[in-house]
Amino acid sequence: MSLRAQLEDILKELKSTGDIEASAIVSRDGLLIAADISSSVNADAFAAMSATMLGAAETAMSELGKGMPDRVVAESSSGKIVATGAGERALLVVMTTPKANLGLILLQLGKASKKVEMLLG
Amino acid sequence: MKVISGIPVLDEMIEEIPEGKVLTYWIDPEVEGNVFAMQTLFTNLERDCRCAYVTLTYSPEVVVSEFNEFGWDVENYKNFNIVDLHSAYVGLPSNCKYSADPTNVDEVNDVLMKVIENCDLVVVPVSSIIDVCGESSIECIGEWCDFIRDKSSRLVFTFVSWPYPEKIENFIKVNSNAIVRVGGVHHRVILGYYYGVVKVDWKNIKSKAILFKLVRPGGVRAYIPKILVTGPYNAGKSTFVHAVSMRSISVDRLGTTVALDHGHLEYRGFSIDLFGTPGQERFDPILKIIGKEALGVILVVDSTKPETFPRAKQMLESVAHFGLPYVVAANKQDLPGALPPEEVRKKMYLPEDVPIIPVSAVNGEGVYEVIDSLLGLLTGRLWVSEDEPESTA
Ligand SMILES: Nc1nc2c(ncn2[C@@H]2O[C@H](COP(=O)(O)OP(=O)(O)OP(=O)(O)O)[C@@H](O)[C@H]2O)c(=O)[nH]1
Ligand SMILES: [Mg+2]
Numbered sequence: 329m330s331l332r333a334q335l336e337d338i339l340k341e342l343k344s345t346g347d348i349e350a351s352a353i354v355s356r357d358g359l360l361i362a363a364d365i366s367s368s369v370n371a372d373a374f375a376a377m378s379a380t381m382l383g384a385a386e387t388a389m390s391e392l393g394k395g396m397p398d399r400v401v402a403e404s405s406s407g408k409i410v411a412t413g414a415g416e417r418a419l420l421v422v423m424t425t426p427k428a429n430l431g432l433i434l435l436q437l438g439k440a441s442k443k444v445e446m447l448l449g
Numbered sequence: 450m451k452v453i454s455g456i457p458v459l460d461e462m463i464e465e466i467p468e469g470k471v472l473t474y475w476i477d478p479e480v481e482g483n484v485f486a487m488q489t490l491f492t493n494l495e496r497d498c499r500c501a502y503v504t505l506t507y508s509p510e511v512v513v514s515e516f517n518e519f520g521w522d523v524e525n526y527k528n529f530n531i532v533d534l535h536s537a538y539v540g541l542p543s544n545c546k547y548s549a550d551p552t553n554v555d556e557v558n559d560v561l562m563k564v565i566e567n568c569d570l571v572v573v574p575v576s577s578i579i580d581v582c583g584e585s586s587i588e589c590i591g592e593w594c595d596f597i598r599d600k601s602s603r604l605v606f607t608f609v610s611w612p613y614p615e616k617i618e619n620f621i622k623v624n625s626n627a628i629v630r631v632g633g634v635h636h637r638v639i640l641g642y643y644y645g646v647v648k649v650d651w652k653n654i655k656s657k658a659i660l661f662k663l664v665r666p667g668g669v670r671a672y673i674p675k676i677l678v679t680g681p682y683n684a685g686k687s688t689f690v691h692a693v694s695m696r697s698i699s700v701d702r703l704g705t706t707v708a709l710d711h712g713h714l715e716y717r718g719f720s721i722d723l724f725g726t727p728g729q730e731r732f733d734p735i736l737k738i739i740g741k742e743a744l745g746v747i748l749v750v751d752s753t754k755p756e757t758f759p760r761a762k763q764m765l766e767s768v769a770h771f772g773l774p775y776v777v778a779a780n781k782q783d784l785p786g787a788l789p790p791e792e793v794r795k796k797m798y799l800p801e802d803v804p805i806i807p808v809s810a811v812n813g814e815g816v817y818e819v820i821d822s823l824l825g826l827l828t829g830r831l832w833v834s835e836d837e838p839e840s841t842a
Contacts, residue, residue, distance in 0.1 A: 330479050330633065332479075332633070355742070356738065356741070357675075357738060357739055357740070357741035357742050358675075358709075358724065358738070358739050359674050359675065359722075359742065370696060370698070370713075372711065372713060372722055373696075373698050373711045373713075376709060376711045376724065376739070377698075377700070377708065377709075377711070379738065379739065380700070380708040380709055380735060380738065380739060381708075383734070383735060383738035383739070384708065384734075384735060387734040387735075387738075
């Protein structure tokens with residue numbers, strides 16, 4: 329199976345757990361690697377913003393000597409965005425429904441990000 | 450009649466597909482490379498060339514709808530012909546002007562030669578023919594290649610490179626005057642598709658891999674995933690990104706960029722993503738994150754503020770030290786006291802060969818000249834003529 333197909337499988341599996349509406353694997357420098365996002369969303373821009381969000385949070389936290397954040401969560405009344413590192417080169421970001429159980433999502437996200445890290449290093 | 454490839458960058462490289470030549474798109478199975486041949490055909494159809502498309506595994510209706518998917522309304526062109534090997538293959542009558550039974554070698558040969566006599570360009574799915582008719586069909590294909598040599602036509606082959614016996618691969622290589630490889634890449638973290646010239650016997654060139662995207666409608670676009678737009682605070686970077694992009698967003702707070710600008714642009718066969726950086730020094734960590742893997746840099750400076758030029762130089766050094774091509778946009782030329790480009794060059798101590806373009810981003814003046822200039826530098830690096838020494842970049 330091609331690398332792309334394997335990465336897309338990881339995203340499909342995430343979606344099948346429910347409550348995850350969209351997801352993407354993004355390079356640390358903001359380029360889209362793989363996505364499961366409706367075509368109405370500007371996926372390239374979403375990717376760039378996710379990388380900036382995580383990168384800025386990592387910089388802010390390590391400036392304070394608190395190490396690296398495990399994730400960045402943004403919440404609104406219509407949903408959540410969670411971005412987490414997936415190895416040195418990539419990050420994983422998901423968009424959830426408003427009712428999503430964050431604990432459960434984080435568990436799934438943790439597993440998925442390990443898989444991405446194994447594939448992309 | 451001159452026939453061209455219709456593929457961005459490739460056209461500049463090989464100029465044309467001369468009469469009597471065979472060009473093969475050598476396609477990795479994971480890539481929708483057929484689009485290259487379709488784009489070559491449609492480009493020439495629009496230029497009034499007589500074109501034919503041989504189909505075996507797809508019905509003529511499916512072929513037309515595949516063209517339509519990319520916005521190519523082939524059915525409205527009188528100079529478009531389908532050579533239908535499909536109907537006989539599935540046992541249906543054909544209603545195309547040219548048709549043949551693929552299992553009958555003589556019939557196929559007769560029709561193909563007639564088509565070659567009557568068309569400027571014939572697209573043939575050689576790997577499908579080999580799949581259906583077996584290895585021996587290469588003899589037949591070889592005859593077409595010989596036949597076309599002294600005709601005023603060209604053959605464009607699509608060869609999907611499944612693991613065929615070496616004999617078949619060699620046959621295709623030997624019989625092709627030009628081979629364009631279309632494949633998948635996994636270059637660092639960029640997962641994408643590329644094409645490149647492997648061989649061309651009417652030009653002395655070497656090409657590098659060119660990333661591409663398929664756009665529907667539109668077809669093959671050379672893909673430039675990241676051009677960085679950087680420069681000092683308030684120089685007009687965000688304004689520039691918005692002025693050139695079809696769609697763009699900025700994360701600006703209190704009138705300054707705190708994260709980035711992102712813009713997308715489809716231009717002259719290219720699909721380009723622009724990343725604008727914040728200008729203020731306190732955001733430099735972000736510049737480091739998103740500045741990676743850029744393919745080129747646009748440095749925007751406020752031509753009325755020479756005191757900001759050292760900062761501009763410093764930003765350029767932090768992103769362009771790997772020999773990335775860059776151009777300078779000497780912005781705010783509409784304001785009184787704006788330094789002309791040559792003054793900017795002097796004050797910044799920039800080499801003579803660095804393009805410095807006068808721009809007024811608010812009025813949209815000069816912005817596409819900047820893009821043209823950078824594309825010129827970028828595509829100049831994608832291929833080299835072997836007659837000239839390779840530039841040291
Ligand atoms: N007169 C004039 N004003 C311009 C031009 N381009 C930009 N400006 C103005 O300059 C100011 C800064 O423009 P921005 O595009 O936000 O500059 P920037 O480089 O993105 O700024 P930062 O992100 O804060 O570093 C705005 O008020 C613009 O309207 C121009 O060509 N002429
Ligand atoms: Mg800005």
